[in-house]
Amino acid sequence: MQPVKLPKGFRAAGVAAGIKKGGGLDLALLVSDRDCVAAAVFTQNKVKAAPVIYDQQLLAEGNALRAVVINSGCANACTGEQGLRDCAEMAELVAQQVGCPTRAVFVMSTGVIGVPLPMDKLRAGIPAAAQALSEDGLLAAAQAIMTTDTLPKLAAGDLTVMADEQRSGPRTAQLAGIAKGAGMIHPNMATMLAVVMTDAIVRPEVLKRALNSAVRKSFNRISVDGDTSTNDTLVVLANGASGLEPLETEFEILLTSVCTDLAKQIVKDGEGATKFITIEVTGARDERMAEQVGRTIARSPLVKTAFYGEDPNWGRIIAAAGYSGEDVLTERMALWIGDVQVCAGGAAVAYPEEAVIGAMRAKEIAIRLDLGLGNASATVWTCDLSHDYVTINGRYRT
Amino acid sequence: MQPVKLPKGFRAAGVAAGIKKGGGLDLALLVSDRDCVAAAVFTQNKVKAAPVIYDQQLLAEGNALRAVVINSGCANACTGEQGLRDCAEMAELVAQQVGCPTRAVFVMSTGVIGVPLPMDKLRAGIPAAAQALSEDGLLAAAQAIMTTDTLPKLAAGDLTVMADEQRSGPRTAQLAGIAKGAGMIHPNMATMLAVVMTDAIVRPEVLKRALNSAVRKSFNRISVDGDTSTNDTLVVLANGASGLEPLETEFEILLTSVCTDLAKQIVKDGEGATKFITIEVTGARDERMAEQVGRTIARSPLVKTAFYGEDPNWGRIIAAAGYSGEDVLTERMALWIGDVQVCAGGAAVAYPEEAVIGAMRAKEIAIRLDLGLGNASATVWTCDLSHDYVTINGRYRT
Numbered sequence: 125m126q127p128v129k130l131p132k133g134f135r136a137a138g139v140a141a142g143i144k145k146g147g148g149l150d151l152a153l154l155v156s157d158r159d160c161v162a163a164a165v166f167t168q169n170k171v172k173a174a175p176v177i178y179d180q181q182l183l184a185e186g187n188a189l190r191a192v193v194i195n196s197g198c199a200n201a202c203t204g205e206q207g208l209r210d211c212a213e214m215a216e217l218v219a220q221q222v223g224c225p226t227r228a229v230f231v232m233s234t235g236v237i238g239v240p241l242p243m244d245k246l247r248a249g250i251p252a253a254a255q256a257l258s259e260d261g262l263l264a265a266a267q268a269i270m271t272t273d274t275l276p277k278l279a280a281g282d283l284t285v286m287a288d289e290q291r292s293g294p295r296t297a298q299l300a301g302i303a304k305g306a307g308m309i310h311p312n313m314a315t316m317l318a319v320v321m322t323d324a325i326v327r328p329e330v331l332k333r334a335l336n337s338a339v340r341k342s343f344n345r346i347s348v349d350g351d352t353s354t355n356d357t358l359v360v361l362a363n364g365a366s367g368l369e370p371l372e373t374e375f376e377i378l379l380t381s382v383c384t385d386l387a388k389q390i391v392k393d394g395e396g397a398t399k400f401i402t403i404e405v406t407g408a409r410d411e412r413m414a415e416q417v418g419r420t421i422a423r424s425p426l427v428k429t430a431f432y433g434e435d436p437n438w439g440r441i442i443a444a445a446g447y448s449g450e451d452v453l454t455e456r457m458a459l460w461i462g463d464v465q466v467c468a469g470g471a472a473v474a475y476p477e478e479a480v481i482g483a484m485r486a487k488e489i490a491i492r493l494d495l496g497l498g499n500a501s502a503t504v505w506t507c508d509l510s511h512d513y514v515t516i517n518g519r520y521r522t
Numbered sequence: 523m524q525p526v527k528l529p530k531g532f533r534a535a536g537v538a539a540g541i542k543k544g545g546g547l548d549l550a551l552l553v554s555d556r557d558c559v560a561a562a563v564f565t566q567n568k569v570k571a572a573p574v575i576y577d578q579q580l581l582a583e584g585n586a587l588r589a590v591v592i593n594s595g596c597a598n599a600c601t602g603e604q605g606l607r608d609c610a611e612m613a614e615l616v617a618q619q620v621g622c623p624t625r626a627v628f629v630m631s632t633g634v635i636g637v638p639l640p641m642d643k644l645r646a647g648i649p650a651a652a653q654a655l656s657e658d659g660l661l662a663a664a665q666a667i668m669t670t671d672t673l674p675k676l677a678a679g680d681l682t683v684m685a686d687e688q689r690s691g692p693r694t695a696q697l698a699g700i701a702k703g704a705g706m707i708h709p710n711m712a713t714m715l716a717v718v719m720t721d722a723i724v725r726p727e728v729l730k731r732a733l734n735s736a737v738r739k740s741f742n743r744i745s746v747d748g749d750t751s752t753n754d755t756l757v758v759l760a761n762g763a764s765g766l767e768p769l770e771t772e773f774e775i776l777l778t779s780v781c782t783d784l785a786k787q788i789v790k791d792g793e794g795a796t797k798f799i800t801i802e803v804t805g806a807r808d809e810r811m812a813e814q815v816g817r818t819i820a821r822s823p824l825v826k827t828a829f830y831g832e833d834p835n836w837g838r839i840i841a842a843a844g845y846s847g848e849d850v851l852t853e854r855m856a857l858w859i860g861d862v863q864v865c866a867g868g869a870a871v872a873y874p875e876e877a878v879i880g881a882m883r884a885k886e887i888a889i890r891l892d893l894g895l896g897n898a899s900a901t902v903w904t905c906d907l908s909h910d911y912v913t914i915n916g917r918y919r920t
Contacts, residue, residue, distance in 0.1 A: 432912060517823070
């Protein structure tokens, strides 16, 4: 893993506060030295964890943000009024340490549902995290938000801004992000927490538009198991410390790239995943149709177990397209596994079995389904469904 | 297994035609000695196997039926025009043997997708099946339609008809059915083939109404893995051989009971299933809402693996209700595992952990989720998601 640098003006820390049963880093803190413009997207689940409800209110008030605090080991979901009070106390503990308003602190949690936060551990852990803040703390923060993830997830990018009104000519703004994923990963959104930080100057409405566009093409195009969590949250913070304001389109492209990088890392590290599968749907009437077909394939347990078993059972892919709810036509469909066409006009074509089996044996598999109905396309990423997925999820809580 | 008798005027057979790679019974034939009124429901998948397209046309023409022929080992799906020609030839082979019109023969297939039917084997197998027809042949027919099923599925019931215009006083009409399930089981409908036969006199419009009502409360309330197949078909045949015409309501109740019996057998024998799970959703605004919440829970891989692991991770159940698409309210929800309440007002309640773990260890587990929004309810049945599900589906085709 190449080290990922924080953008200017940000510091981060990850500490062990004793929230996770097994020990290990479980409390992350991310702080900006000045006010940030912020935008966020949240789970579509009607059962929202306390921090989701808390943060939605926070952003609705239009608060500038200074800090994000995240614990793993406990989701603070299905915890009633107490859950909301605990969010407020977490924010207050951070505010005291950072010297900022309580309403400038964004709160996230991930872990088991239905258990209250162990506030005594957070009362000790948050000051410790504040002590540990540093410009090199991003990796520790990424590690502290992991649950069943096996690897920390970080991504970064930069953007050269041609600023002819600025004396020094072209300069660079940075983006960096961390994420956690693993289980309950499905569009709208994954169980997934992610924080992306930039030192670019980004106006609030630009940040919001760029985030929505980036999420649609990244986190909302991955699926591990089709479950949608109570806690999904992605927040982007822009503190302007670089002094540079990129063009909206350029910023959006960079944000999409960093989000896609994080999203793919989540799929590759999906619970029990042994294969990374890229599903390209082409020939759709519109992009939404291509997405919907791709997601349905990505979600099918029969497709996912076939990939795990390295079994080129392509009929399951066609069948999943058939129940996507979209108006597909069997006789128009064509399918490729790797470079080998296995289906044309909705029926089998003769193909070299060894070539397809070879493609199925790879760690990364690409398939392409052409619907034969139009010119739109979308790409969705998923992983296989393995014995280890069952093992991990049969024993997560106990 | 108690022997299940065929209704009057029906004969059945199951033979080994060599279609399945591993050998075993793979061709079933069901024949009535007189014309039958028929009604059927089919998969909602847009990718329909050739026999589904063939049978839909057959019934649209209003043909009386005399026979049903079913092969396992090959789904005849994604087989293009050749698939439809093969259906017609199967029907013609049966018609020659039975001495009935070709358009009186209903055709069903189940097995791997994308491979043409081995017609040479059916040309030899169908005459052999016709030779083997007998009044005791239902078990063999049920065995011949199995794919990854581990047990044949049969159910029967009878109905005493008070026929005051008939000399002999009350007499009995019979119903008997067979089904196959196992994988790709999800509402609308399961991958599932089923044939139900009765010697009652049932008018076409009554049969259609009764079937739709029965399916909604039986086959459409089970889920194994959320995949919807290309071949799902349930057909009901009424040949009137008993000379008795039951009341519509009584017939509907009996048909629902036989269909529910078959549907539950499918779930109990779901691929890799180790647990049979009954999900009762109460307190819904209407029955459709209760059904939708129940189905979403039944489909969640995280819920299903938790049951497999005997882990009372109830937050996953609440979370699944939350992403059902229905307007649920977290703070109204209450949940029971077995007899023990684990959640009230959307948050944890103190409960005896041992009692819940005891309930989770049973082979049959009942949960009840009260949505606290109204008076409607629905029950959905599912099974757990086990290591064996992954093994079976990673290796099905190869």
